[in-house]
Amino acid sequence: MSEKEMIKISVEEFERLQDYMSSTEKDSETYKKMKRRYIALKVILTASGVNLTELDYIKE
Secondary structure, three states: OOHHHHHHHHHHHHHHHHHHHHOOOOOOHHHHHHHHHHHHHHHHHHHOOOOOOOOOOOOO
């Protein structure tokens, strides 16, 4: 998989995950699990040089 493909997949997953997080109670176990993945995706995207300013609307 090329770097561009990896970034594209990560951006798509990040967007989807934020949609799920926004419709879930913040104190739920499900939200806590999603938040771990959210943080991991933020690290991956930031390390890949993606500017998250426009993409990240959860901002945690």
